[in-house]
Amino acid sequence: MGLEHFDVLIMGAGLSGIDAAYHLQKHCPKKSYVILEQRQRIGGTWDLFRYPGIRSDSDMFTMGFSFRPWTNPKAIAPGEDIRHYITETARDEGIDRHIRFSHRVLRAAWSSRDAAWTVSAVRRPPDGREEPVTFTCNFLFSCAGYYRYQAGYTPEFPDINRFTGRVVHPQAWPADLDYSGKRVIIIGSGATAVTLLPAMATTAGHVTMLQRSPTYIISMPEQDAIAKRLMRVLPIKWAYRLSRWKNIGFMIYVYQLAQHFPNFVKTGLIKKISKALGPEYDVGTHFTPRYNPWEQRLCLVPDGDLFRAIKAGRASVVTGQIERFTEKGIRLESGEELEADIVVTATGLVLQAFGGAELEVDGRRVELGNSLAYKGVMLSDVPNAASVFGYINASWTLKADLICAYVCRLLNLMDRKGARQVTPRNRNEAAVAPFVQKFSSGYVQRAIANWPKQGAKAPWRVYQNYLRDVFSLKWSSVDDPALEFSNPSEATLKPAPEAPRHQLA
Numbered sequence: 286m287g288l289e290h291f292d293v294l295i296m297g298a299g300l301s302g303i304d305a306a307y308h309l310q311k312h313c314p315k316k317s318y319v320i321l322e323q324r325q326r327i328g329g330t331w332d333l334f335r336y337p338g339i340r341s342d343s344d345m346f347t348m349g350f351s352f353r354p355w356t357n358p359k360a361i362a363p364g365e366d367i368r369h370y371i372t373e374t375a376r377d378e379g380i381d382r383h384i385r386f387s388h389r390v391l392r393a394a395w396s397s398r399d400a401a402w403t404v405s406a407v408r409r410p411p412d413g414r415e416e417p418v419t420f421t422c423n424f425l426f427s428c429a430g431y432y433r434y435q436a437g438y439t440p441e442f443p444d445i446n447r448f449t450g451r452v453v454h455p456q457a458w459p460a461d462l463d464y465s466g467k468r469v470i471i472i473g474s475g476a477t478a479v480t481l482l483p484a485m486a487t488t489a490g491h492v493t494m495l496q497r498s499p500t501y502i503i504s505m506p507e508q509d510a511i512a513k514r515l516m517r518v519l520p521i522k523w524a525y526r527l528s529r530w531k532n533i534g535f536m537i538y539v540y541q542l543a544q545h546f547p548n549f550v551k552t553g554l555i556k557k558i559s560k561a562l563g564p565e566y567d568v569g570t571h572f573t574p575r576y577n578p579w580e581q582r583l584c585l586v587p588d589g590d591l592f593r594a595i596k597a598g599r600a601s602v603v604t605g606q607i608e609r610f611t612e613k614g615i616r617l618e619s620g621e622e623l624e625a626d627i628v629v630t631a632t633g634l635v636l637q638a639f640g641g642a643e644l645e646v647d648g649r650r651v652e653l654g655n656s657l658a659y660k661g662v663m664l665s666d667v668p669n670a671a672s673v674f675g676y677i678n679a680s681w682t683l684k685a686d687l688i689c690a691y692v693c694r695l696l697n698l699m700d701r702k703g704a705r706q707v708t709p710r711n712r713n714e715a716a717v718a719p720f721v722q723k724f725s726s727g728y729v730q731r732a733i734a735n736w737p738k739q740g741a742k743a744p745w746r747v748y749q750n751y752l753r754d755v756f757s758l759k760w761s762s763v764d765d766p767a768l769e770f771s772n773p774s775e776a777t778l779k780p781a782p783e784a785p786r787h788q789l790a
């Protein structure tokens with residue numbers, strides 16, 4: 286049939302896909318690979334999101350690749366700078382030549398007889414027509430992020446169609462949106478809302494952040510003074526490495542402090558906000574969350590820009606429940622009515638695994654919600670497949686780097702063993718927890734039931750802890766008893782066992 290075959294097929298050309306390709310080129314130089322990317326550019330999240338002020342909310346010394354120093358003085362960096370960094374990395378490493386743009390993966394079917402995946406995708410050439418394309422590969426590596434690209438999440442707001450102004454979602458920001466002098470309401474209180482508020486407030490008439498409940502917010506310097514000093518006196522690679530470890534250490538310290546002394550951390554965070562906004566400001570209502578720190582992602586604001594916009598009167602925060610939209614704006618359950626020309630629904634993402642692609646093993650559909658995650662990288666009873674899901678409490682790339690290096694070690698071990706397939710087999714581990722634990726953010730709670738589960742102990746745990754992952758993915762032997770290494774003849778002699786269902790009680 287003339288299908289193209291690759292040793293490894295990577296889905297996605299974002300941070301993780303480029304990271305995966307770099308590691309393959311370095312550690313498995315003989316393996317052929319291709320990256321299928323549904324968009325027309327490199328960058329993933331940092332290409333898709335174009336709202337005003339878009340920036341990282343973790344520092345770039347930990348969000349940058351381990352192998353390429355982040356040299357920009359901004360530790361909290363604009364989205365465009367991050368996109369450049371990813372694109373330049375792909376270009377300098379010759380990775381861009383391996384990318385097929387405008388290719389969306391729809392389905393991947395594993396055959397134990399062939400020890401190969403058949404990957405079905407659609408290609409959308411510039412004329413807009415969609416045409417099916419099929420590839421085969423030995424190993425499928427999903428670097429497709431964690432959310433649906435096609436559309437973000439918007440709750441059903443009553444009477445939204447009555448509103449005569451414009452409603453926009455940050456995931457589909459209209460390039461022509463002119464908000465200068467306009468009254469803007471941003472619905473939401475997460476990272477996107479707190480980024481949008483100061484950015485839009487510079488030219489908007491007034492910006493109101495309308496939140497159902499508050500989020501923890503912490504102000505950090507946009508530029509990392511210590512990292513800058515290190516860069517002046519040390520070779521860039523050393524300065525980067527030291528800054529990275531400094532920030533990893535700090536992040537672990539803050540997270541562990543929040544886990545063990547939540548009240549202490551809560552008081553500290555709120556005190557800082559009160560200081561920034563002044564004694565008259567109602568911090569209790571607008572900036573004191575109902576949950577403990579780090580039960581949801583901590584929102585980071587550079588140099589207190591959010592608080593400065595509020596203090597200057599260019600923006601305000603309203604905490605309340607939306608009753609319905611009106612012609613002029615939004616009516617709250619309290620009876621208050623907020624008028625607006627533009628409403629921004631910063632209401633979040635729709636979580637999605639494997640880029641929405643369907644997986645099948647020997648004719649049986651893989652129900653992700655019934656599978657158990659192996660080291661947070663592979664799935665029980667699914668051969669030759671891995672995916673990147675980074676940290677929710679730290680920079681994504683820290684875990685992406687570990688996973689990419691781990692997958693290379695696994696591929697090399699398969700070669701040494703002469704095994705063409707590797708399958709995590711769960712023999713007696715029960716599902717005891719969702720993929721992401723102790724995290725109450727709406728976008729996680731809405732979808733987590735359909736994600737793989739975790740067991741009670743390693744290797745079936747998904748850690749949100751970099752040091753544990755360094756041990757699990759980097760220092761532990763890859764040759765783990767839970768991994769079954771085999772070849773097609775053996776696999777086809779034995780019929781594949783009925784996949785156990787791993788459901789939480």
Ligand SMILES: Cc1cc2nc3c(=O)[nH]c(=O)nc-3n(C[C@H](O)[C@H](O)[C@H](O)COP(=O)(O)OP(=O)(O)OC[C@H]3O[C@@H](n4cnc5c(N)ncnc54)[C@H](O)[C@@H]3O)c2cc1C
Pocket residue numbers: 296297298299300301302321322323324327328329330331334340341342343348388389390391428429430431432434477639640641642673679680681682
């Ligand atoms: C607004 C926003 C801000 C964020 N800020 C931070 C931050 O400050 N720090 C942090 O650590 N994390 C942050 N994150 C998480 C962020 O997504 C990761 O940092 C990182 O960009 C993830 O990289 P990725 O390559 O794994 O996924 P993505 O960036 O999502 O890239 C996935 C790629 O896969 C492609 N793809 C998806 N499905 C398919 C398919 N079926 N076929 C082909 N291609 C497909 C997409 O087009 C995309 O190019 C943020 C996320 C968002 C949405």
